[in-house]
Amino acid sequence: MWLMAHNKSKKAYTLIELITVIVIIGIISATGAIFFAPLINLSFFTPRQTEVELVGNFIKDNILEGYNNGWGLRNITSIESANATQIVYYDANSRRINLYWDNTSKKFFRATPTTTSILPFENPQSTVLIDGQAPGKLFTYYDTNQHELSSPVSNPSLIARIEFNWIVYSQTTPISKYLINSGVFIKQF
Secondary structure: OHHHHHHHHHHOOOHHHHHHHHHHHHHHHHHHHHHHHHHHHHHOOOHHHHHHHHHHHHHHHHHHHOOOOOOOHHHEEEEEEEOOOEEEEEEOOOOEEEEEEEOOOOEEEEEOOOOEEEOOOOOOOOOEEEEEOEOOEOOEEEOOOOOEEOOOOOOHHHOOEEEEEEEEEEOOOOOOEEEEEEEEEOOOO
């Protein structure tokens, strides 16, 4: 009889043993989730993040190269004025171009004597916004010795390089941020 009772007690786990196992599995799962969640987020792009990156890169390329019209910073022949949020320059076709960032809308505009357009051209209603990595500082200027020039630049003919460090983000999803660090060497004639 004693042997039969002893065997019955060995066939089942006690409630304390079950709860202990469940708690241990829960702790291991929670630790794993905390560790793997950032890795999983790095592996996937959301559609909003992809849009932020595409629009940000399009605006950067448009500012550097122009939009099939030679109005980009690479085509500068001379700079009239420059500060942290604006560059007024002349392109290879002697067109006066005012490239500026508006603090209220957080968007770039390109103005010529006849037109003013918002960037990106294709989607001016885009919810993608831009700000400087240092707030309100979209452009940094350097001379030929790579010394930073103070803004506003008192003598624009000294500018040898323009650098920009932006944060591009979505108005609807502020978590989707994208950093753009780029620049261009200027050959003023």
